[in-house]
Each structure stands twice: as C-alpha cells, then as structure tokens.
Amino acid sequence: MNEDAAGPVGASRGSVAARERSRTRGGQVARGGVDASFATGTRGLTNARTRLVGDRTGPVADGLVLVVRVAGGVRRVTSRGVTVVSGVVTPVGWAMLVAAPVGLAAGLVLGWQELLVIGWAAVVMLLVAAVYLIGRNAFTVELHLPHERVAVGDDASGSVTVQNPTRRRLLGVSVEVPVGVGLAELGLPGLRAGESLTETFSVPTTRRGVVRVGPVRTVRGDAVGLVRRELEWTGVTELFVHPRTIGIASSSTGLIRDLEGNPTRDLSPSDISFHALREYQPGDERRNIHWRSTAKTGTYMVRQFEESRRSHVVIALSVARDDFAGDDEFELAVSVTGSLGVRAIRDAREVSVVVGERTPEFAKRKVLAVRELSTLTRNRLLDDLAVVERDESALRIDDVARVSSTQVPGVSVAFLVVGSSTTLTAMRAAALQFPLGVEAVAVVCDPESVPGMVRVADLTVLTVGYLDDLALSLARAAAT
Template sequence: MAATTSGSHSTPPTRVTGSSLRSNTSAVSARFDSQFTTGTRGLTNARTRIVGERTGALADAVIATVRFARAIGLVVRRVVARIATVVTPLGWSIVTLIPLSLGFGYVLGWIELVVVGLAAIALVVIAVIYLIGRSSIHIGLSIPHSRVVAGERAVGEVVISNIGRRRTLGVTVEIPVGAGLAEVALPGLRKGSQFTHDFVVPTARRGVIPVGPVRTVRADPVGIVRRELVWTGVQELFVHPHTVGIPSMSTGFIRDLEGNPTRELTNNDVSFHALREYMPGDERRNIHWKSTARTGTYMVRQFEETRRSHLVIALSLASSDYATDDEFELAVSVTGSLGIRAIRDTRTVTVVASEDTPEFAKRKVFAVRLLSTLTRSRLLDDLAVVELTESALAITDVARVTGEQASGVSVAFLVCGSTVSPQALRAASTKFPVGVEVVAVVCDPDSAPGLRRVAGLSVLTIGYLDDLKQSLARAAAA
C-alpha cells in the first residue's frame, strides 16, 4: 500500500491484516459478480452459441453431448468418404437394387425379384473378398530427364519389386500424366523379382506436366468396388519453349565497359574525350594543368560516358496483343532466346512479363512479373508456365512500368504480336529514358521478316524463330 502525500505532510502506511484483505477481496468479487454474472460473458465461441452464459451441470451435459455427436459425425464422414472412393457407380446401383428387389419380391410374391436380390448380395460379397489383403510390393517412379524442349521425346519409368514372401497377384497400376492416365497391367511376380515399364509423356506443348502419384488398383471382375493405394509422390516435367542460338548482342547494341562508349559526355569517367573551359561547379581534380598553363585559362577534362550494360526483355501476356496462339508461342521462344544469349554473355539482364489484374478489381493493376535470370534453366522454367490472359497488361503499359522500375537500362526488347499498332510501339518506346535503345520484336508468322526504324525505335518483324538471327544482325548494322 502506497502512502498518500498532501503538501509537505505524509500519512504513515496503514497495516493490512488478513481479515481486512479477505474482506476487500470479497468486496471486489461481489462487485465483479454484479457486473459479470458468468465468466463466459463476451465470448462468441461455440459454447456460448449453444448454451449462452449458463455454467451449470445441465449446460456441461449439453456441451458434452454436442462434442460427442460432432466426434461421431466426423468419424462417419470419414468412413463415408472412404467408402465413396471404393464403391463404383455400378456398385452403388447394385447396393440400391438389393433392398428394392428383395422388398418388392417378398411383398408381391415375385420369386424372380428375390433371386435378383440374392444374386446381387452374392456379387457384393465376392467383390469385398477381392479387396482383402495387401500386395507386398515396392513401386518407384523416375523421370530420367526432368527438362525437355517441346516436341522432344520424354519417358518415365516405373519399377515394381516384390518384397514379400509370396507371389503377388496381378493388379493394375495407374500413373496420372498431366490430364491423361497411363495404365500398366502388372503380372504376377515371384519373390524378389522385378518388373520395369516405360511410358511416354506427351510434350507437344510447353508447360509443366505433373507425373504421378503412382497408384495400384485392385477391383473385382464385375467392377463393383475398387481399392486404390498410392505408392509414390508427384514429379514435375518441365517442357521448355523452343530457342535458337543468336550471336552476341554486344556489337551494335551494347555500349559499356566491355563494348563501345556511349555518345553522352560526362565530367567523370575512364574514356577521355576532349578538353573544355572550366565552368562553375566543375571539380578541381579534373583540371588539366598543362593545358591551363599553356592557354592561361582553366581547362578541364571531358569524358565519354561508359556504363555496365543492362538488358531488359519485356514480354506481353495480353491476349489483345496477339492474333493467334502461334504468335504467342513464337514470342515466348524469342524471349527465351534473347535471355539465354544475355545470360551467356554474363550481361545484367532483366526479363519481365505482364501481370494480371484480378477479376473483381476496381482499377487496373500496373505491375510486371519478374522472371528468374539466375541460370538458363531457371529462365526457361518460368517461361514454360506463362499464359495469355485477357486482363494482363498490354505492351505499352508493360514498357511504362518497366521504364519506371528498371534503372541503368541500355537496351530494351519489347516482344509482342501482330495486333500491336506502330503507334502503340512508338508510345511504348517513349516510356524509357532518353538514350535507351528500344527494339520491338513483332511476332507474325504470316508476314515476311522486316526492319523498320524510327527515332529511338527499331521494329523487327519475324515470321519464324530462325529469322531472329538475321533480323538482329540487320538492326545492329543499321
């Protein structure tokens, strides 16, 4: 208990006895009980929704009953879900037929219906017998090559071994491959024997194909029930887009320490350009004293600006920028070819793609998706999953966001389809700072390769992926 002070006088602390403490505690409890009748006030959990603020034995019994009923319901739901995966639609039809045929058969005295019901029961019993037991086998799934180019042959391998003491009965092995299904009829295996089966993975189009999990299916001959056991996990096969090898983009496009200096002049760099008269604000360390002594006027050094190259490759995912799917696939291949060349040249490269706007958003989302450029495989992995969408940013907006976020860009490649107008490409090129070389690659399989140049923009039109080499060489020479 703290002493109270008033002016310069103080009151000595009061001694607290056990009886006074108990009386104070009782008073506080009484005031608390007058405000809150039970400890459940203010709660919004399941208990208060069922019994409110009651805390008696009856309320506890009700809660215990509800909890028990929920536990039973959870078990029943699990059992029903398990049965639903075992019994086929034909099996449910037969199970429904049994009480109907027996009931109407005995009521109407129709012996044929009774026979049908008894036969259905026999079929169900035989089907259940087929599900008893478990195969003593081991199944392994492997994909020798987890990354292939679209159109290349890809195979998976399933190895099944009998690790039990008895001969295994024949079962069916199912392997989900993307949207399809590969089935293998497993023959009977002796103890210690092994069975290997290769299956083909379709790779006609780029993407990521999930393979697995491998499961065995045991079913009765009629098809009333089936039992599935999962043995492996899911493996992914990356189908990369086609790419083409192009020459180094240093000549004609890149101006940096490894290539040619830029035409921009600066006061501090490594490539000397010329001398000029001193101006207020120039650094004294750049004064060329010999020329100053010879001319009698302060002269400072002037340099040509050099910088580390930074390539930006922007891919449009807007469906409005492409007339056909073939144009988009060609654009993805162009993006991969340019990115791989920059990675091999050890350039600083940034690859971006359009970002989607959510369906129910009130306004457009101005953002781009950054693709990985750590390695060639990582870039192609990201390009394998890009898809056209209606709500993705068009090439003009992609250039706008990229020009605002990327710094030190020396060359920007804008990859799009044939529906983008020259005015839109010209507007996209203006989103980058002055001095950035902007190259628009228009993918149009129905057009002949061509090159058009306007102020600050080169427009390359290609019909096939192989046209990219000649078009880039022509643009660099121009």
C-alpha cells in the first residue's frame, strides 16, 4: 500500500524536480536582469529570417538563409561596379561603344559603305570624348553651411565658393552639390586670374533627419555627352534637422523624489523632511534620539523622516511600427520625447531617454535590449532623436519598459510615449514593469483625437493631438 502510494508520489516529485531544473536552465537571468528565455524568444519577431523560414531551425533553414545572404552580397557588389562605370560613360556613350564595332564589322562583312562611315564616326567621337577626361582644373572650391543644426521647417542654406588661384583664365565649369537625396546644379562662368565667385543654394528641412550636403564636384564632359568626369573637391557636411519642440513649465508631474521637490511616502531613519516620533528600537542611531520627548515620556524616542531621493526621469519612446498608425503619429511622438527630455535637462534632473533596439534581419531570436540616447546636452539629445526611425522588428513598449526597469535604477517618473495603435492593456502592462512607487505616465500621440487625460489605477494616460497640447496636459496632470 505504501509502495503503491509512494510510486506516484515519487514520480510526481521527480517530474516537479525536472520541471524546476528545466525552468532554472531556461530561465537564467540574462545581462541586465532580464529573463533569458524572454530575451531570446521568437514571439512577435518580424525580420528577414522569419519571413523566409519562420521559426524553423536546422541545416535546411540555415542553408536557405545563407543562399539569400550571399545572393544579396553579390548583387550589392555588382551594383557598385555598374555605378562606378556608369558614372563616367553616359547612356549615349554606351550606344556609341556598341555602334562603333557593330558598324565596322557589319560594313566589312556586308560591304556597306554607310555602315563603315557610321562605325568610324563613332570611333572618332569616342576618341574626342576621351580627350575631355584628361587633365584637372586648378580650382579652389569651398563648401560652407552657416548652421549645423536647425529645427523642422526652419530656413537653411549653403554656399559654394570657387576661386581661380592661377595666373591664367579658367573656363566655365558645371558644379554639382548633392543635398540629401536631391542635387543642386550651379553653372559657373569663366574666372580670371585670382577671381572668385560664390553661389548659394537652399537645403530642405521639411523632415526630421540628417541632411548630407556634399561633396562638391565639378563635372567635365564632351559636347555630345558621351562621357562625364566628376572631380570631388570637398568632403561631406552634415546638417542636423531636429524635431520641433516646445517649452514646458518647470513643474513636476506626479511623484518627484528630489531634495528641492516633494518627499516620498517612504519612511527613513535619517533624512531632511521630519515625519514623526516613535519609540527607540535596537539598531537606531543615538543621534536621532529626541531627548525632550524622552524626558517627558520616560521612554527613548527617536525621530522618523520621510525619505527624499534624487529624481530620475525615464522617457521611453516606442519605435515599433505596430505601435503607431502612421508617420504623423511617430513624428509627434519624437517631438513629445524631445520636449520632455529638453525640459528635464534644463532643470538639471537626471533623465534617461531610451528606445527599443531592433532585431537583425537574419537573427534567430528576438533581441531584448534598449538603446539609451545621449542626454549630456540639449543638442546631443536632439541629434540622436533626429535619426530615430520606426522599425518593424523593434521592441514594443511593454518590452522596452521591462528592460528599462532593470537597467535604469532609482526611477521616479516613467513617461511612455506611444501612438494610437497601442492598446490600454499594453500600456498598463508596460507601467506594471516598473517598481511600486514609480509614477507612470503614458503619452498617446494621435492627431485625430481630442486631447484628454484618463487615470487608470496607477497609470495616467495623456492623449495629445498637437504638440502644443502637451504643456496643457502635463499641467492638468500635475494639478490632479
């Protein structure tokens, strides 16, 4: 009877132990205090590998991925070679290269004088065009941008100065300046000895990002247009187009743990803000004994304080494509993040601005990590925000909050900046990732909605339709 009963019990205990060992192996804590099984899971992963083979592993799946990657590399190398050659020979030049041998060969075989004339004419044109590729102009070219950083919508321009340092007159030349994805073409006349000329051009700032200006190049080619030779004279200058930001009142939203702010509800045996008196307990410091109350009660009484700590604000911006309904919402979210971060930097508060990392295209597992933007200065933060883009394989806001809660210690206020596609359940799940006592504020960026504020348990949800609504929403949240 006991043996029969012990059998199932022993088996059950063995299975429980096996499950515990499996859970221990599979749930080892990864770097940063995050569950490794969660960090390497495939749930919600979308990249090139998952589109090819899904969650399959093994030699067949790895071989298919390898073939695709090799084919992509060959295609890129071939494309670069074709680009270099096509940068010198124009489509008309390629036509002449084909017409010359074909015309000569067909004329000799068929005995047609007309084809021979066409072939030799093409040869002469190619030889004359090759002469234009010889030599180098003795220009001095300088590129100048008056500003390195501008906001979206601001006017921005650049200038190109071409000087003739020689003692002879130089012929006119065509100057091209790549500006982002566009091209500024400047036609400069001939310059006498020692003469210089400056031409200006505009730089588009309609969208946030980094606009690469240059290199300035001069273009030489024949009159027919068979070849063109480009000579680069300057390097590439970058113009940072920052997201638009607004000024926010220097007031605390929610619980700010700071010596110059509001104390917390946590009690401490030694601090600044006095709370109450209590009886002495073993381990209390004697310097905190209140001797006047001790004399009245006949029992040792010690002071008790409300804990006040240095505030640490975390601003988590979701860059997952599924968290936003469109580009307008994401641009608004970037502006909201910049406005909050700039205000915290100006107030000299400790602030961390984080975005979710993306999973590489051919990774087998989801990467659970966040990237912390620079908050050393206002410009450094806005420089990093200028290049932030949405990504299909980036972490959702709940994953970003989970990693941030483990990597950023002493958080007092957490701002979760998301779009209209993020559900309230996901925002609450993200808020619950932070320790108790952390004030969580979700900012939903939706240009199609009316601004408002909703309080759900320990989470404050602010809906922002325009960037100017942020200051009013924060003031209302602080008042409540």
